[in-house]
Amino acid sequence: MAIPETLPGPAPAERMSRVKESPSSRVADRVRDFQAAGRKVLPLTIGEPDFDTPDHVKEAAVAAIRAGETKYTSANGTPALRRAVTARLLRKTGQSYGHDEICVGGGAKQLIFLAFMATLDEGDEVVVPAPYWVSYPDMVTVNGGRPVIIGTTAAEGYKITPERLRAAITDRTKWVVLNTPNNPTGAVYSEAELRGLTDVVRAHPHVSILCDEIYDEINYGAQPVPSAVTVAPDLRERVFLVNGVSKAYAMTGWRIGYGAGARWLCGAIGTLQSQSSSCPSSVSQAAAVAALDGGREFIDRTVGVYTARRDLLVSGLAAIDGLRPTTPEGGFYVWVDASALLGSVTPSGKEVTSDADLAEHFLDTSGVVVITGDSYGCPGHFRASFALSSETIREAVAGLARAVESLRR
Numbered sequence: 001m002a003i004p005e006t007l008p009g010p011a012p013a014e015r016m017s018r019v020k021e022s023p024s025s026r027v028a029d030r031v032r033d034f035q036a037a038g039r040k041v042l043p044l045t046i047g048e049p050d051f052d053t054p055d056h057v058k059e060a061a062v063a064a065i066r067a068g069e070t071k072y073t074s075a076n077g078t079p080a081l082r083r084a085v086t087a088r089l090l091r092k093t094g095q096s097y098g099h100d101e102i103c104v105g106g107g108a109k110q111l112i113f114l115a116f117m118a119t120l121d122e123g124d125e126v127v128v129p130a131p132y133w134v135s136y137p138d139m140v141t142v143n144g145g146r147p148v149i150i151g152t153t154a155a156e157g158y159k160i161t162p163e164r165l166r167a168a169i170t171d172r173t174k175w176v177v178l179n180t181p182n183n184p185t186g187a188v189y190s191e192a193e194l195r196g197l198t199d200v201v202r203a204h205p206h207v208s209i210l211c212d213e214i215y216d217e218i219n220y221g222a223q224p225v226p227s228a229v230t231v232a233p234d235l236r237e238r239v240f241l242v243n244g245v246s247k248a249y250a251m252t253g254w255r256i257g258y259g260a261g262a263r264w265l266c267g268a269i270g271t272l273q274s275q276s277s278s279c280p281s282s283v284s285q286a287a288a289v290a291a292l293d294g295g296r297e298f299i300d301r302t303v304g305v306y307t308a309r310r311d312l313l314v315s316g317l318a319a320i321d322g323l324r325p326t327t328p329e330g331g332f333y334v335w336v337d338a339s340a341l342l343g344s345v346t347p348s349g350k351e352v353t354s355d356a357d358l359a360e361h362f363l364d365t366s367g368v369v370v371i372t373g374d375s376y377g378c379p380g381h382f383r384a385s386f387a388l389s390s391e392t393i394r395e396a397v398a399g400l401a402r403a404v405e406s407l408r409r
C-alpha cells in the first residue's frame, strides 16, 4: 500500500507498506466503474461461481435463524460443522481428523492468513510456486515472512518438481504452498507428483505444507483430486489442508472456510479468531453443514456446465493466432500465454510493452477484462475466467480475436 507522508488520524503501521490490495478486488472495482459509466464490459475476471447457492443450503440458513442459532459459536466452529468437515475429509483423504484438528473461519482466505500469522517469525521463508494465487505473497510479507517464489513453466505443466523444491528449501523455510487445483493455471498435482514433493518435505523436518484445495470439487479429471495427506499420511501433522464451501457450493458471500492439521495450529488459529472476529457467522456455519452433508447433485451438475464452458473458451482462444491457452484440469480459469503479443503495436501507435498494456488494449478495443499474468508472478500471460454464460464467453472470444487482430506485429 502506498502511504502518503502525512495523514490525518493515527499513523499507519510499517506493516501496511508490505501489503497491497488484491489485484482481483482492484479489477472488480474497475469493472464496476466501467459499468457505472454505461460501458459494456465482458469481465473474464470473475473469481466466483455465477450459480446461485443451492436452495437446500439457503433453507438450512433460514431454519437456523428461526431456531435462534444467532449467537457466538466456538471460535473454531460449531460441533456440527466440524463433524461435517471431518466426514468430508474422511471421504476425501481416508484420514480421520479429531474435532480439535479442525478449524473453521471466515473463508479459506482468512485461515491461510491466520496460519501464517500463527507460524511465521520475522524472516521465515515460505516457498510459493508461480503462477500463484495473488494473495499468498502479501499474506506472507504482512506476517513478517519472506515469500520465496519458484517459477514453473508450461512444459512442466506449471507445477514444481522435487528438484526445484529441494533447491528452494533453506534453514528458514517454514512452509511450502501447494495449491491444487491451481488458481490461475488449473494444474492438478497427480498422486505421483505429490509423492515426489512430500518425499522432499519428509527429509526436511522443519518444513510443512500448506495445501490449498479450495477448487478440488471443480475437477475435470476422472479421479478425485489427490491430497498431500493421502499420499503421505505420516506427514499429517505437517500438512495444513485448507478448503471451504465458497467455490464448490457457490457460497462465496457466506464466508466459510475450514482447515485441518496439527492440533496446536488449529488451537492457535482459534485463539487468533477469538481475539479478532470471535467466530465465523453462526448462520453461515449452519448453511455450510447443509452444503457439506447434502450430496453431490449440485457439484456434478455445475461441473458439467463448467466443462462445456471450459471447452468453449479454450477452443476459442486456441484459434486466435498469438494466444496459447492451457486446458485446466480443475477450477474455472484458463491460463493464457500471450507473450507473442508483447512488442506489438496498437492501431493508435502505442507499443505493447507489458501485460497491463495488453489488458488495456483488450478493454479499449472490445470491453474484455482479464487479469494480467504479472499479478500471479508470471508476466506474458493472463487469466480468463469461465464462470460466465456461454453467450458471454462467445462474445468475449470474438472481442479478443478482434483486439489481437488489430495489433501490428
Ligand SMILES: Cc1ncc(COP(=O)(O)O)c(C=O)c1O
Residues within 6 Å of the ligand: 047, 106, 107, 108, 109, 110, 133, 179, 182, 183, 212, 214, 243, 244, 245, 246, 252, 256, 257
Ligand atoms: C486459490 C484460492 N485459495 C483461497 C481462496 C479463498 O477462498 P474463500 O472464499 O474460502 O476465502 C481463493 C479465492 O479466490 C482462491 O482462489
